[in-house]
Amino acid sequence: MKPIIAPSVLSADFANLQRDIEMMNSSEADWFHVDVMDGVFVPNISFGFPVMEAIKKYAVKPLDVHLMIVNPDQYIERFAQAGATGITVHYEACVHLHRTVQSIHQSGCKAGVAINPHTPVELLKDILSDLDLVLVMSVNPGFGGQKFIPNTLSKVKELRAMAARLNPDLIIEVDGGVGIQNIESLIQAGANAFVAGNAVFAAESPSKMISDLKNISVGDIRI
Ligand SMILES: O=C(CO)[C@H](O)[C@H](O)COP(=O)(O)O
Numbered sequence: 700m701k702p703i704i705a706p707s708v709l710s711a712d713f714a715n716l717q718r719d720i721e722m723m724n725s726s727e728a729d730w731f732h733v734d735v736m737d738g739v740f741v742p743n744i745s746f747g748f749p750v751m752e753a754i755k756k757y758a759v760k761p762l763d764v765h766l767m768i769v770n771p772d773q774y775i776e777r778f779a780q781a782g783a784t785g786i787t788v789h790y791e792a793c794v795h796l797h798r799t800v801q802s803i804h805q806s807g808c809k810a811g812v813a814i815n816p817h818t819p820v821e822l823l824k825d826i827l828s829d830l831d832l833v834l835v836m837s838v839n840p841g842f843g844g845q846k847f848i849p850n851t852l853s854k855v856k857e858l859r860a861m862a863a864r865l866n867p868d869l870i871i872e873v874d875g876g877v878g879i880q881n882i883e884s885l886i887q888a889g890a891n892a893f894v895a896g897n898a899v900f901a902a903e904s905p906s907k908m909i910s911d912l913k914n915i916s917v918g919d920i921r922i
Pocket residue numbers: 707709710732734765838839840841842843844845874875876877894895896897898
């Protein structure tokens with residue numbers, strides 16, 4: 700099974716957003732990854748509803764919305780209305796995570812939980828069966844173009860083993876510093892969805908890079 704590739708709109712050229720969206724539409728990308736940052740949960744501010752609605756207007760693929768914000772519960776319904784297909788909230792930002800996940804499902808979206816590099820996978824044990832996706836951050840969230848943290852590989856392996864018992868259909872998405880140099884080992888570890896910002900948008904041909912990531916040959920596929 701080929702991996703899910705979700706180019707991150709954060710790394711697109713915002714002055715040519717429609718052009719970059721059309722590129723993603725006609726590429727082998729599966730999802731649009733939409734990073735929302737509030738300047739509180741992470742030390743950066745990206746964009747909010749108007750940009751998200753503009754993306755939705757042209758995108759013909761699912762919008763995978765990653766909320767790097769405090770109090771995400773306040774905004775779930777609005778992100779669903781703005782066109783999200785899936786909404787991922789941070790474990791570290793939610794006090795009543797089970798309730799938040801229920802709200803995401805009630806809004807009609809797929810539900811994901813993201814964990815920061817320092818957050819142990821085992822903390823997800825009691826929520827795992829309620830999730831469609833876990834997003835494993837392989838950089839500290841807030842900025843594109845950072846260096847992949849190698850410890851992510853063992854976290855993905857541990858999570859896939861836990862999911863085999865509790866939620867075999869779980870999508871494990873990796874976000875941060877992902878590219879052609881590490882996607883194969885991440886697939887072998889058990890991940891099956893990948894966010895790629897810099898790797899795609901700094902490439903000479905972004906659509907070819909998306910295709911190369913999508914069609915990577917993997918020795919021992921475990922998904
Ligand atoms: O969530 C993010 C930052 O918080 C970005 O999606 C992520 O960093 C992807 O960018 P890159 O592939 O350039 O690392």
